Amino acid sequence: MINVALPKGRLGEKVYKMFAEAGYECPSILENNRKLIFENKEKNVRYFWVKPSDVSIYVERGAADIGVCGKDILLEYEPDIYEILDLNMGKCRMAVAAKKDFYDNTEKTLRVATKFVNIAKKHYASKCRNIDIIKLNGSIEIAPILDLSDVIVDIVETGTTLKENNLEVMETIVPISARLIVNKASFKFKTEEIEKIAQGLKEQVEAND
Amino acid sequence: MIDERYLRNEEKVIYGLRSLYGRYGYLPFNMSKFEEYELYVKNKEFLVSDSVITFNDTNGKLLALKPDVTLSIIKNCQDEKGVKQKLYYNENVYRISGSTRQFKELMQTGLECIGDIDLYDTFEVVSLACASLSEISNNYVLEISHLGILSSLLDNTCTNEEFQGAVMECIKQKNSHEIKGLCEKYEISDDKAQRLCNFVSIYGKADDVLEKLYAYDVDQGFTNAVNELKSIMDLLKSTEYKNNIRIDFSIVNDMNYYNGIVFNGFIEGICETVLFGGRYDKMLKKMNKSSCGIGFALYLDLLEVLYKDFTEFDVDTLVLYDEKVEINDLDACVKEYMENGKRVSAQKSIPSKLRYKEIVDLRGEAK
Numbered sequence: 001m002i003n004v005a006l007p008k009g010r011l012g013e014k015v016y017k018m019f020a021e022a023g024y025e026c027p028s029i030l031e032n033n034r035k036l037i038f039e040n041k042e043k044n045v046r047y048f049w050v051k052p053s054d055v056s057i058y059v060e061r062g063a064a065d066i067g068v069c070g071k072d073i074l075l076e077y078e079p080d081i082y083e084i085l086d087l088n089m090g091k092c093r094m095a096v097a098a099k100k101d102f103y104d105n106t107e108k109t110l111r112v113a114t115k116f117v118n119i120a121k122k123h124y125a126s127k128c129r130n131i132d133i134i135k136l137n138g139s140i141e142i143a144p145i146l147d148l149s150d151v152i153v154d155i156v157e158t159g160t161t162l163k164e165n166n167l168e169v170m171e172t173i174v175p176i177s178a179r180l181i182v183n184k185a186s187f188k189f190k191t192e193e194i195e196k197i198a199q200g201l202k203e204q205v206e207a208n209d
Numbered sequence: 210m211i212d213e214r215y216l217r218n219e220e221k222v223i224y225g226l227r228s229l230y231g232r233y234g235y236l237p238f239n240m241s242k243f244e245e246y247e248l249y250v251k252n253k254e255f256l257v258s259d260s261v262i263t264f265n266d267t268n269g270k271l272l273a274l275k276p277d278v279t280l281s282i283i284k285n286c287q288d289e290k291g292v293k294q295k296l297y298y299n300e301n302v303y304r305i306s307g308s309t310r311q312f313k314e315l316m317q318t319g320l321e322c323i324g325d326i327d328l329y330d331t332f333e334v335v336s337l338a339c340a341s342l343s344e345i346s347n348n349y350v351l352e353i354s355h356l357g358i359l360s361s362l363l364d365n366t367c368t369n370e371e372f373q374g375a376v377m378e379c380i381k382q383k384n385s386h387e388i389k390g391l392c393e394k395y396e397i398s399d400d401k402a403q404r405l406c407n408f409v410s411i412y413g414k415a416d417d418v419l420e421k422l423y424a425y426d427v428d429q430g431f432t433n434a435v436n437e438l439k440s441i442m443d444l445l446k447s448t449e450y451k452n453n454i455r456i457d458f459s460i461v462n463d464m465n466y467y468n469g470i471v472f473n474g475f476i477e478g479i480c481e482t483v484l485f486g487g488r489y490d491k492m493l494k495k496m497n498k499s500s501c502g503i504g505f506a507l508y509l510d511l512l513e514v515l516y517k518d519f520t521e522f523d524v525d526t527l528v529l530y531d532e533k534v535e536i537n538d539l540d541a542c543v544k545e546y547m548e549n550g551k552r553v554s555a556q557k558s559i560p561s562k563l564r565y566k567e568i569v570d571l572r573g574e575a576k
Contacts, residue, residue: 060480061480062479062480062481080481081382082382082383082384082459083382083383083384084382084383085386086386086387182383183480184475184480184481184482185475185477185479185480185481185482186480187383188350188352188455188475189348189350189475191413
């Protein structure tokens with residue numbers, strides 16, 4: 001049995017369709033109910049919905065053999081897993097944004113508001129910049145407007161939210177997309193099944209390219 | 210006399226391993242829990258986690274609770290030409306866990322072979338790693354890599370340190386999609402980029418992998434390393450462990466310390482790597498020793514999840530007594546049941562959470 005952790009939400013639903021297309025369907029997952037675990041014994045596969053930022057934990061700890069999560073989560077938590085495929089979906093970028101009229105005074109400590117503390121720390125350490133990190137859990141865009149921070153480090157998809165709040169992207173840190181991740185031990189003992197699923201997904205990614 | 214029923218599964222494994230290592234002439238190495246902090250500062254990258262638990266001794270010297278055993282063994286080893294020191298240990302090591310920053314005590318057992326290492330020693334240590342895993346479970350995998358293969362391939366592709374570091378990180382994660390981007394960034398030629406991407410997906414049984422490797426045209430260093438890997442795999446082919454061994458290049462130990470053969474062990478049912486090992490001549494050189502070294506460590510605390518069987522009862526017999534019961538009578542009663550192989554608990558009343566099979570009630574019995 002292969003256990004698959006899918007991220008709750010739109011991305012997860014799209015990813016499930018790819019798994020189904022690859023021959024690992026589980027029709028009960030489409031029923032509108034509150035169940036979290038779905039199994040197709042015939043296909044030897046079990047899916048479960050988890051919070052997107054938790055997918056890597058389920059996989060790293062072996063509760064799921066494989067899972068799909070954003071590169072942002074992998075960069076932030078650095079789980080000890082295999083990242084075997086870029087699904088080329090859920091594309092966005094990790095970026096630094098600030099108010100349109102912001103002037104970056106390098107004499108001062110830069111105040112950075114973000115959900116992604118590790119990514120922000122690494123990015124500014126590589127530039128030898130002294131920063132003060134303000135960890136927020138949501139509505140990051142509001143921080144520069146209220147002068148809580150100078151800049152924010154956050155995921156930017158279309159940039160609409162930034163624009164509506166009079167913010168703009170100053171630099172892109174790294175492009176983000178959904179990745180197929182695998183537990184290291186599971187890979188050793190379920191190699192064939194996991195490779196088969198990965199191949200099925202890879203063919204779809206390549207066809208869409 | 211040891212009654213096996215009272216041994217935890219991990220303890221049984223320890224006894225099994227001790228006798229295994231002893232039979233191969235490895236001597237036990239017992240050490241203090243503390244070590245001077247300086248040893249770890251100088252060799253931080255050799256440690257699995259970079260945080261060490263420190264404290265001052267009575268003279269103000271900074272000490273550490275041992276986070277690793279190998280460094281202490283290396284520090285104490287003597288260089289002697291033509292011979293090898295073979296040691297095994299069973300020690301607790303102390304680390305700070307990554308995400309939660311909590312102190313952790315881990316039980317490690319392992320062995321080190323230090324001195325004039327030859328092909329036989331490497332074969333012996335890798336075989337003992339397999340034997341150690343099979344002592345725990347039949348469903349295990351030992352994956353082997355050769356760092357010489359990886360370093361030759363990287364040097365032949367691009368010598369930029371940043372590039373090599375990033376590629377190694379990708380190889381560790383079996384991530385070929387990001388290697389493509391890195392190669393574009395560092396303007397690596399298409400054929401070399403493709404070669405690197407293909408390399409990431411090479412793993413599996415020795416014969417298949419070696420065949421693919423011999424098709425690579427890199428340099429003499431690469432070929433020498435492949436030959437060395439082949440000679441070990443050929444020896445392992447004749448052992449009972451042959452079906453449990455794979456070649457996998459995603460084992461990327463720090464190349465400043467390790468060289469040559471490196472290996473990791475996995476056991477079905479445990480989600481983490483349980484055994485880490487490899488050849489560390491470079492580490493010895495850094496500590497001004499001319500010897501070579503190879504060894505491995507097995508994390509015994511991880512085995513806990515493997516054994517789900519728990520006893521249905523805490524004790525077999527619950528003997529209840531009160532003040533009226535003569536102590537000699539109570540003692541005789543407890544011993545009688547014990548001699549029949551029962552686990553007996555003498556209590557004045559029934560503990561609320563104790564699971565017992567039968568009750569012997571001596572209460573109210575007249576003298």
